[in-house]
Amino acid sequence: MKKSLIILFCLACGINTYAQFGKLKDVLNNGAASLLNNKQLKLLQNQPITTNFDDCNKKDILPVNFGADSVKKSLCALKTSYNASEGFLLKPGFYTGTFKSFCLQAGTYGPDKGNGYLFAPLAGPKEKMAHTLIANWEQHPEIEQHTVQLLLWAIVAKTNFSKLSADLQLAAAKLLNKDDLSALGNTIVDYVSSEAMAKITSNLPEPAKAVIEIENKIRGLMYQANTSYDQVERLAMLSGIAPVNTEFPNGIWGLHPDGYYIKYLPHSYSKTEVVIYVPKKAGTIHYLPVGDVAVPASRGCQRLGQSNLLVCTP
Numbered sequence: 001m002k003k004s005l006i007i008l009f010c011l012a013c014g015i016n017t018y019a020q021f022g023k024l025k026d027v028l029n030n031g032a033a034s035l036l037n038n039k040q041l042k043l044l045q046n047q048p049i050t051t052n053f054d055d056c057n058k059k060d061i062l063p064v065n066f067g068a069d070s071v072k073k074s075l076c077a078l079k080t081s082y083n084a085s086e087g088f089l090l091k092p093g094f095y096t097g098t099f100k101s102f103c104l105q106a107g108t109y110g111p112d113k114g115n116g117y118l119f120a121p122l123a124g125p126k127e128k129m130a131h132t133l134i135a136n137w138e139q140h141p142e143i144e145q146h147t148v149q150l151l152l153w154a155i156v157a158k159t160n161f162s163k164l165s166a167d168l169q170l171a172a173a174k175l176l177n178k179d180d181l182s183a184l185g186n187t188i189v190d191y192v193s194s195e196a197m198a199k200i201t202s203n204l205p206e207p208a209k210a211v212i213e214i215e216n217k218i219r220g221l222m223y224q225a226n227t228s229y230d231q232v233e234r235l236a237m238l239s240g241i242a243p244v245n246t247e248f249p250n251g252i253w254g255l256h257p258d259g260y261y262i263k264y265l266p267h268s269y270s271k272t273e274v275v276i277y278v279p280k281k282a283g284t285i286h287y288l289p290v291g292d293v294a295v296p297a298s299r300g301c302q303r304l305g306q307s308n309l310l311v312c313t314p
Contacts, residue, residue, distance in 0.1 A: 041200050043189055044212050048126035048155050049104050051293045051303055055120035062253035062261055064116075067277055072096040076312035084138060084308065087288025090260070092280045099289050100145055100309040101272040102134065102152050103302045106236040107214035111266035114244035115301055116252035117294040119262055122305060126155050129180045134307050135290045136175045145270060146229045147171045152305070153236055154222055157215040158189040163223045191220040207300075237269070237302070248297035253277065256292075260285050264294035269302050271311060 075097030081089045088095075104122075111117075122131055130152060137148050151172055154164060161172055161184050172181065192200065197216055201209045217235050221227045253261045259282035265273040272294055278285055289306035296303065 041204075043158070044192075044200065044215075045208070046125070046158070048124055048158065049122070049130055049303075050124035051104065051120050051122055051295060053118070053120075053295050053297060053299060055123060056118035056295050057255055057257075058118065058248070060255035061118075061248075062277075064249055064251040064253075064263075066253055066261075067094055067275075070094040070277075072275065075310055079310065079312070082310075085288075086286045087308065088286065089284060090276065090278050090287055091284050092278045092282065095276040095278070095287075096274065098267065098271055098273045098311040100307045100311060101266070101270060101294070102145075102149050102305040102307065103236060103269040104130070104152065104156065104293065104305045105211075105303050106153055106156055106218055107211040107238065108302045109238045109240060109242035109298075109300050110269055110302060111296070111304070112241050112244075112301065113250050115242065115296045115298040116245070116248035116250050117264035117266065117296050117304070118248065118252070118254035119256050119264075120293050120295045122291050122293050126183075129176065129183065130155060130305065131291050132177075132180060133172075133175050134305055138290075138308050140174055143171050143174065148175070149270070150222075150229065150232060151175070153218060153232060155184070157218040157222070159219050159222050160184075160190065165222075165225065165227075168222075189216075189219065191223060192216050238300075242296070242298040242300035245297035258282075258285055258287075260287070264304070266294065266304060269304060272304055272306060274306075 072094040073096070075088060075095055078088055078090075078095075124130075133148060133151060133155075137143060137145075147168065148171070150168060153159075154161065154168070161169065161181065164172070197213060201212055204212070214235055218232055221232055221235065251263055251265060253263045256262050260279070261277040263275045265275065267273060274289070276287060288308065290308045292306045294304040294306065
């Protein structure tokens with residue numbers, strides 16, 4: 001009788017112990033999944049390019065109509081004064097020109113006629129890489145602007161460059177050095193399924209969640225063969241118009257750290273007109289656009305990385 005009681009007691013203990021460790025195992029598994037999700041979320045939220053409106057000088061500005069009646073010299077007529085290391089040599093006065101530019105933030109609205117743009121420097125963990133990519137493009141006219149834009153979107157979306165198409169990898173090898181290409185591995189993310197993405201981003205506010213989801217879809221597209229530029233562009237650019245920040249209207253002048261004033265008038269994300277005012281007290285200045293970012297007053301619009309390539313029509 002005693003043996004039977006002992007056996008029953010041991011069986012009961014075993015079942016109870018199993019039940020307890022079964023629950024503990026579930027708790028540990030849930031905790032591990034949560035930790036994994038937190039790590040993934042941190043990586044997904046990391047921004048390779050961080051430039052935003054907080055980086056702009058919003059105090060030293062001039063009204064939209066400043067210099068409206070001034071005679072503006074065309075930068076296309078001054079191309080002989082340009083060199084790749086220092087840019088254009090500009091004396092006091094007004095100047096204008098249109099440069100090729102790039103979208104530096106996927107999942108945002110394209111430029112509109114309502115919001116003003118101010119200068120800010122290119123910044124973020126991948127600032128040097130983006131700067132090199134745009135600057136070196138000047139020496140490779142055989143590479144189309146669309147190709148450079150795709151590489152910039154790939155950087156912004158934390159894409160694994162080793163999985164890109166052969167054409168994009170070849171362009172990247174021409175525009176970036178080996179150290180730059182190696183550094184890309186620090187923040188790469190693989191495509192995440194829609195189910196997993198929903199779990200990882202479930203507690204995020206909608207704007208941040210939308211950007212992360214769009215970047216993930218861009219990675220998915222770029223890992224597929226025969227993906228077209230139009231397909232990626234449709235994801236990168238939101239349809240519609242961003243809310244207008246009336247405090248900083250379109251055409252407002254901002255002070256550049258080099259002592260001149262500049263206004264940005266985007267024709268599209270790929271082409272930006274600039275108007276420059278060099279005060280007498282600034283003396284002669286050098287204007288080299290690469291590394292500059294035209295940042296919209298509305299945070300929902302695209303930040304525009306400037307290149308040195310001037311658009312001049314015959």
